[in-house]
Amino acid sequence: MKTTSGITDLSQRRPDPLDFCTLAIQQSRQPVSRCYHCQRCAGGCPVAEAAGITPERFLRLLHLGLLDEALESSLLWLCVGCGACGIRCPNDISTDRVIDEVRALSIERKQIASAVKDQRLFHRLFLRQIRLFGRVHELSLAMALKLLSKNWFSDLLLGQKMFFKRKLPLLPHRVKDRRAIRELFDKGSDR
Amino acid sequence: MGQYGYYPGCSISSSAREYDRSTRAVCATLGIHLTELPDWNCCGASSAHSLSKDIDLALSARNIGIAHRLGLDMVVPCAACYNRTMHAWQTLRDDPEKRAVLQAQLGFDFRADLQVYHLLQVMEQHLAHLKEAAAHRLPEDGVRGRRVACYYGCLITRPRGINPHEDMEYPEGMGRMLAELGYQPLRWSFATECCGAALSLVRGDVVRERVDRIIAAAREAGAEAVVTACPLCQLNLESRQSDRFPVFYFTELLGVALGLPETEKWWRLHLINPVKGLPQRA
Numbered sequence A: 001m002k003t004t005s006g007i008t009d010l011s012q013r014r015p016d017p018l019d020f021c022t023l024a025i026q027q028s029r030q031p032v033s034r035c036y037h038c039q040r041c042a043g044g045c046p047v048a049e050a051a052g053i054t055p056e057r058f059l060r061l062l063h064l065g066l067l068d069e070a071l072e073s074s075l076l077w078l079c080v081g082c083g084a085c086g087i088r089c090p091n092d093i094s095t096d097r098v099i100d101e102v103r104a105l106s107i108e109r110k111q112i113a114s115a116v117k118d119q120r121l122f123h124r125l126f127l128r129q130i131r132l133f134g135r136v137h138e139l140s141l142a143m144a145l146k147l148l149s150k151n152w153f154s155d156l157l158l159g160q161k162m163f164f165k166r167k168l169p170l171l172p173h174r175v176k177d178r179r180a181i182r183e184l185f186d187k188g189s190d191r
Numbered sequence B: 001m002g003q004y005g006y007y008p009g010c011s012i013s014s015s016a017r018e019y020d021r022s023t024r025a026v027c028a029t030l031g032i033h034l035t036e037l038p039d040w041n042c043c044g045a046s047s048a049h050s051l052s053k054d055i056d057l058a059l060s061a062r063n064i065g066i067a068h069r070l071g072l073d074m075v076v077p078c079a080a081c082y083n084r085t086m087h088a089w090q091t092l093r094d095d096p097e098k099r100a101v102l103q104a105q106l107g108f109d110f111r112a113d114l115q116v117y118h119l120l121q122v123m124e125q126h127l128a129h130l131k132e133a134a135a136h137r138l139p140e141d142g143v144r145g146r147r148v149a150c151y152y153g154c155l156i157t158r159p160r161g162i163n164p165h166e167d168m169e170y171p172e173g174m175g176r177m178l179a180e181l182g183y184q185p186l187r188w189s190f191a192t193e194c195c196g197a198a199l200s201l202v203r204g205d206v207v208r209e210r211v212d213r214i215i216a217a218a219r220e221a222g223a224e225a226v227v228t229a230c231p232l233c234q235l236n237l238e239s240r241q242s243d244r245f246p247v248f249y250f251t252e253l254l255g256v257a258l259g260l261p262e263t264e265k266w267w268r269l270h271l272i273n274p275v276k277g278l279p280q281r282a
Helices: A017-028 A040-044 A055-063 A067-072 A084-088 A095-108 A117-133 A138-148 A156-164 A178-190 B017-030 B045-051 B053-070 B079-094 B096-106 B119-125 B127-135 B173-180 B204-220 B231-239 B250-257 B263-269
Strands: B003-006 B033-036 B074-076 B116-118 B147-150 B225-228 B247-249
Touching (some): A017 A055, A017 A067, A017 A095, A040 A084, A055 A067, A055 A095, A067 A095, A084 A095, A095 B045, A117 A138, A117 B045, A138 A156, A178 B053, B003 B053, B017 B033, B017 B127, B017 B250, B017 B263, B045 B053, B053 B074, B053 B079, B053 B096, B074 B079, B079 B096, B079 B116, B079 B231, B116 B119, B119 B173, B119 B250, B127 B173, B127 B250, B147 B173, B173 B250, B225 B231, B225 B250, B231 B247, B247 B250, B250 B263
Parallel strands (some): B003 B033, B003 B074, B074 B116, B147 B225, B225 B247
């Protein structure tokens, strides 16, 4: 089955890894095929060292349709979207935008690999808070994250210090028109 | 001296209270009127766009709609909020299809003449007035005139085109402003180096390594303090450094230059009291 844009609609049949990669690249609207692996993005990336893979190599995985490797790479969830890759790139490719698309698709398709799953959890809890309150409540966000990721004791001292400086209010600040916020979320996923 | 729709962002009422207080105090002194956007929502930060472009866009578009209903330019103190709001503003301007959908959904008419500014830009626009107001005040000898490393982080100047007022690799607005007020901003190469941002809770190790490098670079450049313009940069720089190097919000330094009496209360809110960490003057 073809959509109007000529892209194969993958929901209709068994997913093909190359289709997934092509769709992610296309939806990112980044000129990924221009990449000639000069590695200027690699030099600027703040998380490449921790991830053990550079942005240009991640693009290469997508090019080759190596979906499992891309989904399992730590960079997928370690990328903080700082944009350094994009401004350094002589071909104007923002790899962080491509990574966003791979994340969104991997969740949509439930093709989720286990690398750095706690950061994925962080993003999902963050969005859940916005859906619930309209704003982010740092205390409950941090507590939920620490509980669910079983990092019960990390940052306890920091949290305590912030709490006593009244930097972590007990109750969330809420948006009054929460129905409007829920609608944004519901329509957002349809569009 | 101008009126703006103030979009504080979530951190401002919690971890960045001193940023909010110093911003409001400096603006009040200069006669800049801040109207907090009624019922504003979170911009989605780096999480919304990581999972859904549409939710990211709609969240910020709603805030822009609120500012439009007031007929005011928006001012945003946080780097991530500024980035997401600016992204939505540019999409509303440039993409007629999305504009039509969002306008109908959120009930406002987009106007390209109503701008979105980072707080730095607004303060720079009022620099002449700021200088004039500062000239009449008594110098506060602890902080004034210090050698500082101005730290912008990533999202005030990136991606390309998001900020028409600053160079994306070597922004200078904050330094120009602080120099005019008697501080000594230094040249250094880590002004736009990422602090690790939202990885802080999950991968504190990565953030710590980033932050230690930034602090070391500031020290090496001869700075006595780092100056930030973002709640998350500030929180990461203070909470993840292995040192006790002073980190200020730029609005606090403006407050010192203006001789505001409440600065002492701001210092106490910091995780590392920045004034105590300043070296003794020779």
